Amino acid sequence: MLKVVKIGGNVVDAPEKLSAFLHDFAALPGEKILVHGGGKVATTISRSLGIETQMIGGRRVTDERTLEVVTMVYAGGINKRIVAALQAEGCNAIGLCGADARFILSHRRSPEPVDYGFVGDPDGINTELVELLTGAGYTLVVAPITSDGKGTLLNTNADTVAQTVATGLAAAGVEVELVYCFEKQGVLRDIQDEDSVVPEITERDFERLKADGVVDGGMLPKLENAFRAIDGGVKRVVICSAERIASPGYGGTTLRKA
Amino acid sequence: MLKVVKIGGNVVDAPEKLSAFLHDFAALPGEKILVHGGGKVATTISRSLGIETQMIGGRRVTDERTLEVVTMVYAGGINKRIVAALQAEGCNAIGLCGADARFILSHRRSPEPVDYGFVGDPDGINTELVELLTGAGYTLVVAPITSDGKGTLLNTNADTVAQTVATGLAAAGVEVELVYCFEKQGVLRDIQDEDSVVPEITERDFERLKADGVVDGGMLPKLENAFRAIDGGVKRVVICSAERIASPGYGGTTLRKA
Numbered sequence: 327m328l329k330v331v332k333i334g335g336n337v338v339d340a341p342e343k344l345s346a347f348l349h350d351f352a353a354l355p356g357e358k359i360l361v362h363g364g365g366k367v368a369t370t371i372s373r374s375l376g377i378e379t380q381m382i383g384g385r386r387v388t389d390e391r392t393l394e395v396v397t398m399v400y401a402g403g404i405n406k407r408i409v410a411a412l413q414a415e416g417c418n419a420i421g422l423c424g425a426d427a428r429f430i431l432s433h434r435r436s437p438e439p440v441d442y443g444f445v446g447d448p449d450g451i452n453t454e455l456v457e458l459l460t461g462a463g464y465t466l467v468v469a470p471i472t473s474d475g476k477g478t479l480l481n482t483n484a485d486t487v488a489q490t491v492a493t494g495l496a497a498a499g500v501e502v503e504l505v506y507c508f509e510k511q512g513v514l515r516d517i518q519d520e521d522s523v524v525p526e527i528t529e530r531d532f533e534r535l536k537a538d539g540v541v542d543g544g545m546l547p548k549l550e551n552a553f554r555a556i557d558g559g560v561k562r563v564v565i566c567s568a569e570r571i572a573s574p575g576y577g578g579t580t581l582r583k584a
Numbered sequence: 585m586l587k588v589v590k591i592g593g594n595v596v597d598a599p600e601k602l603s604a605f606l607h608d609f610a611a612l613p614g615e616k617i618l619v620h621g622g623g624k625v626a627t628t629i630s631r632s633l634g635i636e637t638q639m640i641g642g643r644r645v646t647d648e649r650t651l652e653v654v655t656m657v658y659a660g661g662i663n664k665r666i667v668a669a670l671q672a673e674g675c676n677a678i679g680l681c682g683a684d685a686r687f688i689l690s691h692r693r694s695p696e697p698v699d700y701g702f703v704g705d706p707d708g709i710n711t712e713l714v715e716l717l718t719g720a721g722y723t724l725v726v727a728p729i730t731s732d733g734k735g736t737l738l739n740t741n742a743d744t745v746a747q748t749v750a751t752g753l754a755a756a757g758v759e760v761e762l763v764y765c766f767e768k769q770g771v772l773r774d775i776q777d778e779d780s781v782v783p784e785i786t787e788r789d790f791e792r793l794k795a796d797g798v799v800d801g802g803m804l805p806k807l808e809n810a811f812r813a814i815d816g817g818v819k820r821v822v823i824c825s826a827e828r829i830a831s832p833g834y835g836g837t838t839l840r841k842a
Contacts, residue, residue, distance in 0.1 A: 371629075371633070374632055374633050374634075375629070375632050375633075376632075394661060397660055397661055397664050397665070398656035398657055398660040398661040399656055399660065400660070401659070401660040401663070401664050401679075402655055402656040402657065402658070402659040402660015402661060402663070402664075402727075403652060403655055403656040403660060405659070405660070406655050406659050406660075406681055406683050406684075406729060406737055407655070407737070409683050409684055409731075410683050410731045410735050410736065410737050411735050413683065413686060413731060413733055413734075413735065414733070414734050414735030418685060418686060419684070419685070420680070420684045420685040421659075421680075421681075421683070421684050422678070422679075422684075423664055423679075425664050425667050425668050425671065425679070426664075426667055426677070426678045426679050426680075427676060427677070427678040427722050428671060428676060454720075455720075455722075458716060458717075458720055459716075462712075462713075462716055464685050464713075469660075471664060473667075473668045473671060475671055475672070476671075476672050477668050477669050477671065477672030478668065479664055479665070479668050
């Protein structure tokens with residue numbers, strides 16, 4: 327079973343955690359793909375360059391200069407640092423963003439009702455590229471920048487990138503598992519209590535958890551992506567701590583259709 | 585014949601020239617690889633981030649923070665902008681740096697007599713990767729960042745990267761042509777006179793031109809790389825203007841063994 331593993335920005339921002347995670351990831355058996363988020367470096371650099379971060383409803387607007395910064399930081403700085411570290415762990419990594427080889431084509435999100443700027447929503451993936459590279463023994467490391475195929479790069483949510491890659495491969499007949507790794511132990515019933523992990527969530531549970539306000543904030547789009555992956559034929563979706571990637575079954579929360 | 589084409593930082597820095605060049609490059613028939621230089625963006629960003637550029641004998645020292653900046657700018661910002669532009673021209677580009685898939689392994693340059701910091705000299709290339717990707721119809725776009733395979737990224741001269749790629753492929757039995765594109769018409773007898781292009785230079789001519797002081801500065805390492813490529817079995821090496829890449833024979837200066 328091919329694994330698509332996503333690590334969040336909080337892990338990327340913590341050098342020791344990232345290094346421990348990459349050590350474990352490199353040792354995972356079988357074909358695997360790593361999708362990484364951004365972290366705070368882009369915000370720090372934007373500020374140093376005098377680019378004001380514009381937020382609408384808690385979400386960052388990607389103007390032209392911000393797009394340049396996130397492309398540099400995500401597809402250059404972070405991506406190549408991860409690739410070099412995986413190489414040192416004996417994992418033959420190849421770093422790409424969605425623009426490379428038309429890997430992930432996307433369209434710019436409609437400016438109505440809210441114009442988030444150069445933000446893209448993916449339409450699909452180049453499965454032949456994945457088969458070519460994984461078949462030759464390479465491990466893809468994917469930065470969350472995509473392109474519309476017409477010359478415009480687009481900032482793209484990394485959870486959505488991971489879901490798109492997993493779903494695209496499942497549609498091509500590949501057995502896929504999707505693992506969202508982040509700084510918490512899983513979906514928590516009580517956000518303050520790391521021992522309150524919900525071990526399993528079905529789509530019906532998800533509706534109830536939403537209604538009860540147990541899941542909100544950044545967890546909502548993550549779970550929506552998770553269920554989209556299950557609907558798209560991905561065999562297994564898990565949300566767990568980056569520290570558990572080497573554990574059997576990963577601990578954390580497993581998502582189920584019903 | 586596979587073409588390895590290198591464009592210099594001056595072209596990368598000029599949006600209209602770069603765009604015209606990429607239009608012409610995309611239309612070149614046959615297998616091809618593009619290697620790009622850095623340009624001034626890294627210096628501008630370093631300055632904004634408060635990183636002092638340290639120079640020794642006219643050459644930049646790559647300290648740890650400078651390495652982070654050049655990795656972001658070369659392998660992220662510039663590389664993906666070129667990839668997206670080539671996609672729009674119908675050329676299915678895939679952007680890589682030397683660290684990806686152990687494409688170009690290098691060793692850190694000895695700190696004696698001068699310590700240039702995180703600067704790498706290449707040892708060779710992963711020819712199987714090139715055959716896999718060009719065979720599948722992709723055009724490699726290469727940023728001049730390499731790695732020692734042990735986790736350290738290294739800033740690497742783009743002329744040397746292009747020569748290493750060309751020589752590595754020639755050694756694997758591929759017929760290769762190496763084209764250095766820059767802002768001048770070729771090697772000039774009189775640096776002030778763009779009409780004074782030397783059409784052909786042999787290794788013996790090169791020694792005389794050096795002794796006469798006709799070639800110096802940045803042209804010296806470029807010509808040294810060019811002759812190293814010829815010695816390494818590259819069929820044809822040309823130094824020409826980026827504006828001539830679509831012209832038959834490219835104009836400019838052709839290097840010959842004897």
